[in-house]
Amino acid sequence: MSATTTTSSTTSSTSTAKGPGRPIGAAPATALVIANMVGTGVFTTTGILLPELGSPLAVLAVWAVGGVIALAGAAVYAELGTMMPHAGGEYVYLKRAFHPGAGFLAGWVSLLVGFAAPTAGGAIAFGRYLHAALPVVTLIAVFVVGALVSGRGDIAHLTATVGPAAAGAAPRLTVGAFAVGLVYVGYAYTGWNSVAYVAGEVRDPGRTLPRALALGTGGVTLLYLTLNAVFLWAAPPAALAGQIEVADVAARALFGARGAALLSGLVAIAVAGCVSAMLMAGPRITVAMADDGVFFRALGRRGRHGTPAAAVALQGALAAVAAMAAAFDPILVYVGFTLNLTAGAAVVATFVLRRREPAAERPHRALGWPFSGLVFLALAGAMTVFAVRDRPRESAAGFGTLAAGGDAYAIWHRKRRGRAAKS
Secondary structure, eight states, rough: HHHHHHHHHHHHHHHHSTTTTTOOOOHHHHHHHHHHHSTTTTTTTTHHHHHHHHHHHHHHHHHHHHHHHHHHHHHHHHHHHHHSOTTHHHHHHHHHHHHHHHHHHHHHHHIIIIHHHHHHHHHHHHHHTTTOSSSSOHHHHHHHHHHHOOOOOOOOGGGOOGGGGGGOOOOOHHHHHHHHHHHHHHHTTTTGGGGGGGGGGGHOOOOOOOHHHHHHHHHHHHHHHHHHHHHHHHOHHHTTTTOOHHHHHHHHHHHHHHHHHHHHHHHHHHHHHHHHHHEEEEEHHHHHEEEEEEEOOGGOOTTTOOOOOHHHHHHHHHHHHHHHHHHHHHHHHHHHHHHHHHHHHHHHHHHHHHHTTSSSOOSSTTTTTHHHHHHHHHHHHHHHHHHHOOOHHHHHHHHHHHHHHHHHHHHHHHHHHHHHHHH
Protein backbone atom coordinates (compact mmCIF):
# COMPACT_ATOMS: atom_id res chain seq x y z
CA MET A 1 0.00 0.00 0.00
CA SER A 2 1.38 3.38 -0.93
CA ALA A 3 1.88 6.17 1.55
CA THR A 4 -0.58 8.34 -0.41
CA THR A 5 -3.34 5.75 -0.26
CA THR A 6 -2.71 5.14 3.41
CA THR A 7 -2.83 8.81 4.24
CA SER A 8 -6.16 9.37 2.53
CA SER A 9 -7.64 6.31 4.18
CA THR A 10 -6.45 7.41 7.57
CA THR A 11 -7.75 10.92 7.05
CA SER A 12 -11.16 9.53 6.21
CA SER A 13 -11.25 7.43 9.34
CA THR A 14 -10.01 10.29 11.47
CA SER A 15 -12.60 12.68 10.15
CA THR A 16 -15.39 10.51 11.52
CA ALA A 17 -13.65 9.99 14.85
CA LYS A 18 -16.13 12.22 16.67
CA GLY A 19 -19.28 10.63 15.30
CA PRO A 20 -22.16 9.08 17.23
CA GLY A 21 -20.69 5.60 16.75
CA ARG A 22 -17.89 6.47 19.19
CA PRO A 23 -19.48 6.66 22.64
CA ILE A 24 -16.33 6.19 24.78
CA GLY A 25 -14.92 9.44 26.14
CA ALA A 26 -11.71 10.19 28.03
CA ALA A 27 -12.88 9.18 31.50
CA PRO A 28 -14.41 5.82 30.46
CA ALA A 29 -11.36 5.07 28.31
CA THR A 30 -9.01 5.69 31.23
CA ALA A 31 -11.25 3.64 33.50
CA LEU A 32 -11.14 0.79 30.98
CA VAL A 33 -7.33 0.76 31.09
CA ILE A 34 -7.33 0.75 34.89
CA ALA A 35 -10.03 -1.91 35.15
CA ASN A 36 -8.18 -4.19 32.73
CA MET A 37 -4.91 -3.80 34.63
CA VAL A 38 -5.95 -3.90 38.27
CA GLY A 39 -6.96 -7.47 38.73
CA THR A 40 -5.33 -10.72 39.71
CA GLY A 41 -1.63 -9.97 39.35
CA VAL A 42 -1.07 -7.20 41.87
CA PHE A 43 -2.65 -9.26 44.65
CA THR A 44 -0.84 -12.50 43.86
CA THR A 45 2.46 -12.06 42.04
CA THR A 46 4.66 -10.84 44.90
CA GLY A 47 4.23 -14.09 46.81
CA ILE A 48 5.45 -16.01 43.76
CA LEU A 49 8.37 -13.63 43.14
CA LEU A 50 9.84 -13.67 46.66
CA PRO A 51 11.25 -17.23 46.55
CA GLU A 52 12.68 -16.54 43.08
CA LEU A 53 14.34 -13.19 43.84
CA GLY A 54 15.19 -13.62 47.50
CA SER A 55 14.48 -10.09 48.77
CA PRO A 56 11.61 -7.58 48.97
CA LEU A 57 13.73 -4.80 47.46
CA ALA A 58 14.39 -6.93 44.39
CA VAL A 59 10.66 -7.60 44.13
CA LEU A 60 9.90 -3.86 44.23
CA ALA A 61 12.58 -3.29 41.59
CA VAL A 62 10.86 -5.78 39.30
CA TRP A 63 7.53 -4.00 39.80
CA ALA A 64 9.19 -0.67 38.97
CA VAL A 65 10.86 -1.97 35.80
CA GLY A 66 7.60 -3.62 34.80
CA GLY A 67 5.96 -0.22 35.05
CA VAL A 68 8.66 1.30 32.84
CA ILE A 69 7.97 -1.37 30.21
CA ALA A 70 4.23 -0.73 30.35
CA LEU A 71 4.69 3.05 30.11
CA ALA A 72 7.09 2.71 27.17
CA GLY A 73 4.64 0.41 25.43
CA ALA A 74 1.75 2.77 26.14
CA ALA A 75 3.71 5.65 24.57
CA VAL A 76 4.14 3.66 21.35
CA TYR A 77 0.57 2.34 21.29
CA ALA A 78 -0.70 5.91 21.62
CA GLU A 79 0.81 6.60 18.21
CA LEU A 80 -0.49 3.38 16.67
CA GLY A 81 -3.98 3.81 18.12
CA THR A 82 -4.38 7.38 16.87
CA MET A 83 -2.89 6.49 13.48
CA MET A 84 -5.34 3.59 13.10
CA PRO A 85 -8.36 4.37 15.30
CA HIS A 86 -10.15 1.11 14.63
CA ALA A 87 -11.15 -1.78 16.90
CA GLY A 88 -8.68 -4.65 16.98
CA GLY A 89 -5.39 -3.47 18.49
CA GLU A 90 -2.39 -5.51 17.31
CA TYR A 91 -4.54 -7.24 14.71
CA VAL A 92 -4.94 -3.92 12.89
CA TYR A 93 -1.35 -2.75 13.41
CA LEU A 94 0.45 -5.91 12.27
CA LYS A 95 -1.86 -6.42 9.31
CA ARG A 96 -0.96 -2.98 8.00
CA ALA A 97 2.76 -3.09 8.82
CA PHE A 98 3.57 -6.66 7.76
CA HIS A 99 0.93 -8.99 6.30
CA PRO A 100 -2.68 -10.08 6.92
CA GLY A 101 -1.27 -13.33 8.31
CA ALA A 102 0.69 -11.41 10.96
CA GLY A 103 -2.49 -9.58 11.92
CA PHE A 104 -4.34 -12.88 12.16
CA LEU A 105 -1.66 -14.26 14.49
CA ALA A 106 -1.98 -11.21 16.73
CA GLY A 107 -5.76 -11.59 16.82
CA TRP A 108 -5.39 -15.32 17.51
CA VAL A 109 -3.07 -14.63 20.45
CA SER A 110 -5.35 -11.92 21.80
CA LEU A 111 -8.33 -14.27 21.65
CA LEU A 112 -6.63 -17.25 23.32
CA VAL A 113 -4.03 -15.57 25.51
CA GLY A 114 -4.61 -11.85 25.81
CA PHE A 115 -8.10 -12.14 27.24
CA ALA A 116 -9.25 -15.74 27.68
CA ALA A 117 -6.26 -16.84 29.77
CA PRO A 118 -6.16 -13.74 32.01
CA THR A 119 -9.91 -14.07 32.50
CA ALA A 120 -9.25 -17.64 33.64
CA GLY A 121 -6.49 -16.48 35.97
CA GLY A 122 -8.81 -13.84 37.38
CA ALA A 123 -11.48 -16.45 38.00
CA ILE A 124 -9.01 -18.67 39.83
CA ALA A 125 -7.79 -15.84 42.07
CA PHE A 126 -11.38 -14.67 42.60
CA GLY A 127 -12.23 -18.08 44.02
CA ARG A 128 -9.17 -18.13 46.28
CA TYR A 129 -10.01 -14.75 47.81
CA LEU A 130 -13.77 -15.21 47.87
CA HIS A 131 -13.30 -18.16 50.21
CA ALA A 132 -12.63 -15.69 53.05
CA ALA A 133 -14.61 -12.72 51.79
CA LEU A 134 -17.27 -10.51 53.33
CA PRO A 135 -19.80 -8.71 51.09
CA VAL A 136 -18.11 -5.31 51.47
CA VAL A 137 -17.20 -2.70 48.87
CA THR A 138 -14.43 -0.19 49.64
CA LEU A 139 -11.33 1.24 48.02
CA ILE A 140 -7.77 -0.05 47.82
CA ALA A 141 -6.67 3.36 49.05
CA VAL A 142 -8.45 2.70 52.35
CA PHE A 143 -6.30 -0.36 52.87
CA VAL A 144 -3.08 1.54 52.14
CA VAL A 145 -4.00 4.42 54.48
CA GLY A 146 -5.26 2.03 57.14
CA ALA A 147 -2.03 0.04 56.95
CA LEU A 148 0.08 3.14 57.49
CA VAL A 149 -2.13 4.35 60.33
CA SER A 150 -1.99 0.98 62.07
CA GLY A 151 1.78 1.25 62.46
CA ARG A 152 2.07 -2.54 62.73
CA GLY A 153 4.41 -3.03 59.81
CA ASP A 154 8.18 -3.08 60.03
CA ILE A 155 10.58 -1.32 57.66
CA ALA A 156 13.08 -4.10 58.40
CA HIS A 157 10.89 -6.47 56.39
CA LEU A 158 11.95 -4.65 53.23
CA THR A 159 15.63 -5.44 53.77
CA ALA A 160 15.14 -9.02 54.96
CA THR A 161 15.86 -12.02 52.77
CA VAL A 162 14.04 -15.25 52.08
CA GLY A 163 15.05 -18.73 50.93
CA PRO A 164 18.73 -19.74 50.86
CA ALA A 165 19.84 -16.13 51.32
CA ALA A 166 18.00 -16.02 54.65
CA ALA A 167 20.06 -18.99 55.84
CA GLY A 168 23.33 -17.22 55.11
CA ALA A 169 23.86 -18.49 51.58
CA ALA A 170 24.92 -16.23 48.73
CA PRO A 171 22.11 -14.03 47.36
CA ARG A 172 20.05 -15.78 44.68
CA LEU A 173 19.26 -12.76 42.56
CA THR A 174 20.49 -13.19 38.99
CA VAL A 175 19.79 -11.45 35.70
CA GLY A 176 17.84 -14.51 34.59
CA ALA A 177 15.70 -14.58 37.73
CA PHE A 178 15.03 -10.85 37.39
CA ALA A 179 14.03 -11.22 33.72
CA VAL A 180 11.67 -14.11 34.48
CA GLY A 181 10.28 -12.00 37.32
CA LEU A 182 9.43 -9.39 34.72
CA VAL A 183 7.43 -12.04 32.87
CA TYR A 184 5.39 -12.64 36.02
CA VAL A 185 4.95 -8.92 36.56
CA GLY A 186 4.09 -8.54 32.89
CA TYR A 187 0.96 -10.55 33.60
CA ALA A 188 -0.01 -8.09 36.34
CA TYR A 189 0.51 -5.18 33.95
CA THR A 190 -1.54 -6.88 31.24
CA GLY A 191 -4.23 -4.48 30.09
CA TRP A 192 -2.16 -1.31 29.69
CA ASN A 193 -3.00 -1.44 25.97
CA SER A 194 -6.65 -2.43 26.39
CA VAL A 195 -8.15 0.81 25.12
CA ALA A 196 -6.43 0.17 21.76
CA TYR A 197 -8.78 -2.78 21.21
CA VAL A 198 -11.84 -0.54 21.37
CA ALA A 199 -10.27 2.39 19.49
CA GLY A 200 -13.09 2.23 16.95
CA GLU A 201 -15.52 3.22 19.71
CA VAL A 202 -13.37 5.97 21.28
CA ARG A 203 -14.45 9.57 20.75
CA ASP A 204 -11.76 11.88 19.36
CA PRO A 205 -9.04 9.17 19.52
CA GLY A 206 -6.24 11.61 18.66
CA ARG A 207 -6.69 13.19 22.10
CA THR A 208 -8.45 10.49 24.11
CA LEU A 209 -6.24 7.47 23.43
CA PRO A 210 -2.90 9.03 24.49
CA ARG A 211 -4.45 10.48 27.64
CA ALA A 212 -6.17 7.24 28.60
CA LEU A 213 -3.03 5.17 28.00
CA ALA A 214 -0.76 7.56 29.91
CA LEU A 215 -3.07 8.28 32.85
CA GLY A 216 -4.30 4.73 33.21
CA THR A 217 -0.90 3.06 32.94
CA GLY A 218 0.92 5.67 35.02
CA GLY A 219 -1.70 5.66 37.73
CA VAL A 220 -1.75 1.88 37.98
CA THR A 221 2.07 1.74 38.10
CA LEU A 222 2.08 4.05 41.13
CA LEU A 223 -0.72 2.03 42.70
CA TYR A 224 1.18 -1.23 42.18
CA LEU A 225 4.39 0.08 43.71
CA THR A 226 2.56 1.56 46.71
CA LEU A 227 0.41 -1.50 47.32
CA ASN A 228 3.28 -3.97 47.07
CA ALA A 229 5.48 -1.82 49.30
CA VAL A 230 2.71 -2.00 51.91
CA PHE A 231 2.41 -5.78 51.48
CA LEU A 232 6.16 -6.23 51.98
CA TRP A 233 6.24 -3.77 54.90
CA ALA A 234 3.31 -5.45 56.63
CA ALA A 235 4.56 -9.03 56.91
CA PRO A 236 7.94 -10.80 56.98
CA PRO A 237 9.02 -12.05 53.53
CA ALA A 238 9.05 -15.63 54.81
CA ALA A 239 5.31 -15.35 55.55
CA LEU A 240 4.57 -14.04 52.05
CA ALA A 241 6.88 -16.29 50.04
CA GLY A 242 5.01 -18.80 47.91
CA GLN A 243 1.59 -17.43 48.84
CA ILE A 244 -0.95 -16.48 46.17
CA GLU A 245 -3.14 -14.59 48.65
CA VAL A 246 -0.45 -12.07 49.65
CA ALA A 247 -3.04 -9.36 50.32
CA ASP A 248 -4.78 -11.65 52.80
CA VAL A 249 -1.49 -12.45 54.58
CA ALA A 250 -0.58 -8.76 54.83
CA ALA A 251 -4.03 -7.80 56.07
CA ARG A 252 -3.92 -10.47 58.79
CA ALA A 253 -0.63 -9.07 60.03
CA LEU A 254 -2.03 -5.53 60.09
CA PHE A 255 -5.69 -5.86 61.04
CA GLY A 256 -6.29 -9.42 62.24
CA ALA A 257 -8.69 -12.01 60.85
CA ARG A 258 -11.63 -9.64 60.39
CA GLY A 259 -9.55 -7.13 58.49
CA ALA A 260 -8.18 -9.88 56.28
CA ALA A 261 -11.69 -11.08 55.46
CA LEU A 262 -12.69 -7.51 54.61
CA LEU A 263 -9.75 -7.12 52.24
CA SER A 264 -10.46 -10.49 50.64
CA GLY A 265 -13.91 -9.21 49.76
CA LEU A 266 -12.38 -6.06 48.27
CA VAL A 267 -9.89 -8.07 46.20
CA ALA A 268 -12.59 -10.42 44.95
CA ILE A 269 -14.67 -7.45 43.79
CA ALA A 270 -11.67 -5.81 42.11
CA VAL A 271 -10.79 -9.02 40.28
CA ALA A 272 -14.42 -9.44 39.19
CA GLY A 273 -14.27 -5.91 37.75
CA CYS A 274 -11.12 -6.81 35.82
CA VAL A 275 -12.78 -9.92 34.38
CA SER A 276 -15.74 -7.78 33.32
CA ALA A 277 -13.45 -5.24 31.62
CA MET A 278 -11.61 -7.98 29.73
CA LEU A 279 -14.92 -9.37 28.52
CA MET A 280 -15.63 -5.90 27.14
CA ALA A 281 -12.32 -5.29 25.35
CA GLY A 282 -11.33 -8.76 24.18
CA PRO A 283 -14.22 -9.68 21.87
CA ARG A 284 -13.61 -6.55 19.78
CA ILE A 285 -10.57 -8.25 18.22
CA THR A 286 -12.65 -11.26 17.24
CA VAL A 287 -15.26 -8.94 15.74
CA ALA A 288 -12.61 -7.08 13.72
CA MET A 289 -11.30 -10.39 12.34
CA ALA A 290 -14.81 -11.56 11.51
CA ASP A 291 -15.58 -8.27 9.74
CA ASP A 292 -12.47 -8.75 7.59
CA GLY A 293 -13.57 -12.26 6.66
CA VAL A 294 -10.58 -14.00 8.25
CA PHE A 295 -12.64 -15.60 11.03
CA PHE A 296 -16.16 -16.92 11.46
CA ARG A 297 -18.51 -14.17 10.30
CA ALA A 298 -21.10 -15.18 12.89
CA LEU A 299 -18.72 -13.90 15.58
CA GLY A 300 -18.98 -10.40 14.13
CA ARG A 301 -22.71 -10.12 14.66
CA ARG A 302 -23.86 -7.43 17.09
CA GLY A 303 -26.95 -7.35 19.19
CA ARG A 304 -29.52 -4.60 19.28
CA HIS A 305 -27.27 -2.42 21.44
CA GLY A 306 -24.10 -3.19 19.46
CA THR A 307 -22.87 -5.90 21.84
CA PRO A 308 -20.93 -8.73 20.12
CA ALA A 309 -22.73 -11.45 22.06
CA ALA A 310 -21.27 -14.40 20.13
CA ALA A 311 -17.70 -13.14 20.52
CA VAL A 312 -18.23 -12.54 24.25
CA ALA A 313 -19.63 -16.04 24.65
CA LEU A 314 -16.62 -17.52 22.82
CA GLN A 315 -14.13 -15.73 25.05
CA GLY A 316 -16.02 -16.78 28.16
CA ALA A 317 -16.03 -20.41 27.02
CA LEU A 318 -12.28 -20.35 26.29
CA ALA A 319 -11.61 -18.78 29.69
CA ALA A 320 -13.59 -21.54 31.39
CA VAL A 321 -11.55 -24.20 29.61
CA ALA A 322 -8.28 -22.46 30.55
CA ALA A 323 -9.34 -22.16 34.19
CA MET A 324 -10.04 -25.89 34.38
CA ALA A 325 -6.93 -26.94 32.48
CA ALA A 326 -4.10 -25.02 34.14
CA ALA A 327 -2.79 -23.95 37.54
CA PHE A 328 -2.33 -20.29 38.42
CA ASP A 329 1.48 -20.05 38.22
CA PRO A 330 1.78 -21.49 34.67
CA ILE A 331 -1.00 -19.19 33.47
CA LEU A 332 1.00 -16.16 34.66
CA VAL A 333 4.16 -17.17 32.81
CA TYR A 334 2.35 -18.35 29.67
CA VAL A 335 0.32 -15.14 29.37
CA GLY A 336 3.20 -12.81 30.19
CA PHE A 337 5.54 -14.54 27.74
CA THR A 338 3.13 -14.79 24.81
CA LEU A 339 1.72 -11.28 25.06
CA ASN A 340 5.26 -9.98 25.31
CA LEU A 341 5.87 -11.37 21.80
CA THR A 342 2.85 -9.71 20.20
CA ALA A 343 3.41 -6.37 21.96
CA GLY A 344 7.03 -6.44 20.81
CA ALA A 345 5.85 -7.10 17.26
CA ALA A 346 3.55 -4.07 17.48
CA VAL A 347 6.45 -1.87 18.58
CA VAL A 348 8.54 -3.20 15.68
CA ALA A 349 5.58 -2.36 13.42
CA THR A 350 5.85 1.26 14.56
CA PHE A 351 9.45 1.42 13.35
CA VAL A 352 8.39 -0.15 10.04
CA LEU A 353 5.50 2.26 9.50
CA ARG A 354 7.62 5.28 10.44
CA ARG A 355 10.05 4.31 7.69
CA ARG A 356 7.60 3.08 5.05
CA GLU A 357 4.79 5.59 5.55
CA PRO A 358 6.44 8.80 6.76
CA ALA A 359 3.63 10.94 5.30
CA ALA A 360 0.80 9.00 6.97
CA GLU A 361 -1.32 11.04 9.36
CA ARG A 362 -0.26 10.59 12.97
CA PRO A 363 -2.44 12.73 15.26
CA HIS A 364 -0.16 11.78 18.15
CA ARG A 365 3.48 10.71 18.02
CA ALA A 366 5.04 8.42 20.60
CA LEU A 367 6.62 10.33 23.48
CA GLY A 368 10.36 9.78 23.81
CA TRP A 369 10.65 8.18 20.36
CA PRO A 370 12.74 6.25 19.42
CA PHE A 371 13.96 5.58 22.97
CA SER A 372 10.53 4.49 24.21
CA GLY A 373 10.39 1.84 21.48
CA LEU A 374 14.00 0.76 21.96
CA VAL A 375 13.62 0.44 25.74
CA PHE A 376 10.51 -1.67 25.31
CA LEU A 377 12.17 -3.96 22.76
CA ALA A 378 15.38 -4.35 24.78
CA LEU A 379 13.56 -5.32 27.97
CA ALA A 380 11.01 -7.46 26.14
CA GLY A 381 13.84 -9.24 24.33
CA ALA A 382 15.64 -10.02 27.60
CA MET A 383 12.40 -11.34 29.10
CA THR A 384 11.89 -13.64 26.10
CA VAL A 385 15.43 -15.05 26.12
CA PHE A 386 15.49 -15.82 29.83
CA ALA A 387 11.95 -17.16 29.86
CA VAL A 388 12.88 -19.65 27.14
CA ARG A 389 15.89 -20.71 29.18
CA ASP A 390 14.32 -20.87 32.63
CA ARG A 391 10.66 -21.67 31.90
CA PRO A 392 10.82 -23.80 28.73
CA ARG A 393 7.44 -25.46 29.16
CA GLU A 394 5.41 -22.25 29.32
CA SER A 395 7.56 -20.69 26.57
CA ALA A 396 6.97 -23.72 24.36
CA ALA A 397 3.24 -23.34 24.96
CA GLY A 398 3.49 -19.73 23.81
CA PHE A 399 5.35 -20.66 20.63
CA GLY A 400 2.90 -23.52 20.13
CA THR A 401 0.01 -21.06 20.28
CA LEU A 402 1.64 -19.02 17.52
CA ALA A 403 2.28 -22.14 15.44
CA ALA A 404 -1.35 -23.22 15.83
CA GLY A 405 -2.43 -19.74 14.75
CA GLY A 406 -0.25 -20.01 11.65
CA ASP A 407 -1.86 -23.35 10.77
CA ALA A 408 -5.33 -21.90 11.35
CA TYR A 409 -4.60 -18.95 9.08
CA ALA A 410 -3.25 -21.22 6.32
CA ILE A 411 -6.38 -23.40 6.46
CA TRP A 412 -8.68 -20.40 6.51
CA HIS A 413 -6.81 -18.73 3.64
CA ARG A 414 -7.05 -21.87 1.48
CA LYS A 415 -10.80 -22.07 2.11
CA ARG A 416 -11.25 -18.41 1.15
CA ARG A 417 -9.30 -18.90 -2.05
CA GLY A 418 -11.38 -21.98 -2.85
CA ARG A 419 -14.65 -20.11 -2.34
CA ALA A 420 -13.38 -17.21 -4.45
CA ALA A 421 -12.39 -19.59 -7.27
CA LYS A 422 -15.85 -21.21 -7.29
CA SER A 423 -17.58 -17.85 -7.45
